[in-house]
Amino acid sequence: MEKAAKYEIDTIYPNDLDEIVAIENVSFPSPWPKRIFEREIEAKNSYKRVIRFSGSVVAYIVTWTIYDEVHILNIAVHPDFRKIGLGEMLLRDCLSSSLEHELKLVLLEVRVSNSSAIKLYEKIGFKTLSVRKKYYSDTGEDAYVMMYELVSENERELF
Ligand SMILES: CC(C)(COP(=O)(O)OP(=O)(O)OC[C@H]1O[C@@H](n2cnc3c(N)ncnc32)[C@H](O)[C@@H]1OP(=O)(O)O)[C@@H](O)C(=O)NCCC(=O)NCCS
Numbered sequence: 001m002e003k004a005a006k007y008e009i010d011t012i013y014p015n016d017l018d019e020i021v022a023i024e025n026v027s028f029p030s031p032w033p034k035r036i037f038e039r040e041i042e043a044k045n046s047y048k049r050v051i052r053f054s055g056s057v058v059a060y061i062v063t064w065t066i067y068d069e070v071h072i073l074n075i076a077v078h079p080d081f082r083k084i085g086l087g088e089m090l091l092r093d094c095l096s097s098s099l100e101h102e103l104k105l106v107l108l109e110v111r112v113s114n115s116s117a118i119k120l121y122e123k124i125g126f127k128t129l130s131v132r133k134k135y136y137s138d139t140g141e142d143a144y145v146m147m148y149e150l151v152s153e154n155e156r157e158l159f
Contacts, residue, residue: 005054007086009093012041012048012060019057020050027076030138037062040073047094051077051086061090070098072108075117087120095124099150106150109143111136121146 012020017037024031040062041048047070051059059077063070072094077086098106109132110117126146135143 007058007089008052009049009090010052012037012050012062014038014041016050016057016060017041020060023057023060023076023078024074026079030136032074040064046070047097049090049093051090053081059086059090061094063094065098065101065103068102068104070094070103070106072106082116087117088124091120091124095148095150104150106148108146109135110146112142112144118144118146121148124148 017034020037021031021034024037040046043064046063046065048062049060050057057078058081060075061072062074063072065071072091075087075090095106106126107129108121108126110121112131126148129145129147132143132145134140
């Protein structure tokens with residue numbers, strides 16, 4: 001019997017980049033060009049993943065690790081696969097991987113108008129730390145800086 005198709009989190013490989021760029025282009029007003037993804041997937045010790053469905057890339061996340069901080073640089077889900085939990089699946093996997101690596105803080109910037117992304121981050125437990133005025137040079141829009149403190153279950157029990 002044929003195995004049912006599943007959503008699977010996987011490493012990003014160079015062969016994935018055309019599919020990633022296609023999602024990027026329909027997801028952002030100023031999409032990253034392919035060469036930025038090429039550079040980012042080379043970065044050692046940073047969390048970057050895709051979700052595959054029936055052999056196709058349907059979502060991705062790219063982060064940087066600096067000291068004990070994770071910076072979420074990019075996350076997007078193919079428009080046909082939104083609102084079914086894939087963004088949340090990638091973020092939760094990123095948080096648990098970061099916790100395993102004993103990292104302390106996850107940070108990101110988001111356009112103040114991007115209510116779906118803000119709702120996703122708030123659902124997971126991110127808090128708004130500050131506003132960066134006119135952060136986005138394409139539209140002059142402000143960014144919220146959002147953060148999530150990584151605390152192990154053991155530490156949580158102490159409070
Ligand atoms: C933001 C984005 C990644 C969310 O991905 P997604 O897979 O559709 O989100 P999920 O299905 O995992 O949603 C999880 C939660 O996020 C919130 N959310 C996601 N999309 C939403 C929407 N369109 N409206 C309101 N809330 C939304 C909800 O709280 C949702 O939980 P619920 O289903 O229990 O209500 C996706 O919309 C996307 O790719 N947008 C374009 C790229 C982008 O803006 N990236 C973020 C840059 S900072």
